[in-house]
Amino acid sequence: MTRKILLIDDDRLQYRLAQAHFGKFQGERFELHWAETFDAGLAELLTGGFAACLLDYQLGPRNGLELIRQAVAAGCRTPIIFLTAESSPEVDIEAMNAGALDYLVKGEISSRSLERSLRYALKLGETLEAMRQLATHDQLTGLLNRREFDRELAEERDRARRFEHPIGLVMVDIDHFKAINDTHGHPAGDTVLREVARRMSAEARSVDRLARFGGEEFALIVVESDRAAALEAAQRMWAAVRRTPIALGNGVQLVVTVSAGAAALPHDADSEETLIAAADRALYAAKAAGRDRVWA
Numbered sequence: 434m435t436r437k438i439l440l441i442d443d444d445r446l447q448y449r450l451a452q453a454h455f456g457k458f459q460g461e462r463f464e465l466h467w468a469e470t471f472d473a474g475l476a477e478l479l480t481g482g483f484a485a486c487l488l489d490y491q492l493g494p495r496n497g498l499e500l501i502r503q504a505v506a507a508g509c510r511t512p513i514i515f516l517t518a519e520s521s522p523e524v525d526i527e528a529m530n531a532g533a534l535d536y537l538v539k540g541e542i543s544s545r546s547l548e549r550s551l552r553y554a555l556k557l558g559e560t561l562e563a564m565r566q567l568a569t570h571d572q573l574t575g576l577l578n579r580r581e582f583d584r585e586l587a588e589e590r591d592r593a594r595r596f597e598h599p600i601g602l603v604m605v606d607i608d609h610f611k612a613i614n615d616t617h618g619h620p621a622g623d624t625v626l627r628e629v630a631r632r633m634s635a636e637a638r639s640v641d642r643l644a645r646f647g648g649e650e651f652a653l654i655v656v657e658s659d660r661a662a663a664l665e666a667a668q669r670m671w672a673a674v675r676r677t678p679i680a681l682g683n684g685v686q687l688v689v690t691v692s693a694g695a696a697a698l699p700h701d702a703d704s705e706e707t708l709i710a711a712a713d714r715a716l717y718a719a720k721a722a723g724r725d726r727v728w729a
């Protein structure tokens with residue numbers, strides 16, 4: 434599939450020049466798309482459909498620096514190459530600080546320097562993305578890891594404060610998991626962890642954040658939700674895990690159950706720490722009441 438590159442520039446001549454350069458590239462061809470204004474460019478960039486973006490500095494009354502900052506704030510991770518004029522070298526540095534991966538000086542661009550910069554930005558962007566994935570996700574289950582869970586809960590807490598909405602939290606723990614390991618082996622235990630994670634993910638809303646909290650323990654941030662909604666989410670996950678047996682890969686089919694505890698902020702807690710503790714207490718109560726159930 435041909436990778437799409439977005440050019441944001443208010444000058445049609447620059448688009449024509451870029452097209453001519455693209456035609457002379459030595460390696461894999463790219464598909465060049467053009468956005469003529471700040472707003473159209475930002476909207477196109479935020480679709481996430483482009484492999485990289487070439488961004489002009491002067492865009493009518495606004496400029497490319499502002500566009501980078503807005504894009505980054507909106508979570509954009511598309512590699513950006515900044516295009517400036519010879520007369521403003523300090524802007525290049527500002528662009529890099531704002532999040533551009535490289536810059537090119539307009540009067541000095543050749544097909545080779547443009548191709549070099551694009552391939553460099555694409556490579557660096559892929560590497561950064563792979564590292565970000567490793568740093569934020571659990572390798573076994575593909576869920577968010579504990580560090581990312583903590584970061585997202587803190588971020589959600591800030592948002593919740595600002596907009597005065599609640600946050601639900603569900604803690605889930607697999608029942609008698611040690612016995613599964615002991616009876617069927619560690620690889621079978623890993624299979625159970627992956628399948629439980631997959632089933633619970635399928636039940637979570639896309640805005641909610643499911644993490645591997647620790648060994649066989651999971652946590653779900655139920656955004657903008659009170660305890661009743663968190664309890665509902667917990668019940669859906671609980672039901673999805675126990676509904677059908679899990680194939681352990683050694684010919685054995687095993688019904689696996691979980692216990693879950695739900696709590697919400699500000700109803701049950703006043704901080705991230707006390708929210709986790711409240712959900713943990715509910716989880717412990719579910720275990721004490723006989724496991725394979727949900728508690729709030």
Ligand code: GH3
Nearest residue numbers: 606607608609610611612614619620622623648649
């Ligand atoms: P309970 O119903 O009270 O939760 O009992 P349990 O056996 O599930 O809980 P316990 O805390 O005693 O055991 C958890 C086990 O999970 C112990 C540990 O070896 C295992 N475990 C933790 N991480 C992994 C992992 O990544 N893979 C596998 N296979 N096992 C793991």
Ligand code: MG
Nearest residue numbers: 443489491492
């Ligand atoms: Mg311009």
Ligand code: MG
Nearest residue numbers: 606607608610
């Ligand atoms: Mg357990």
Ligand code: MG
Nearest residue numbers: 606648649650
């Ligand atoms: Mg446990």
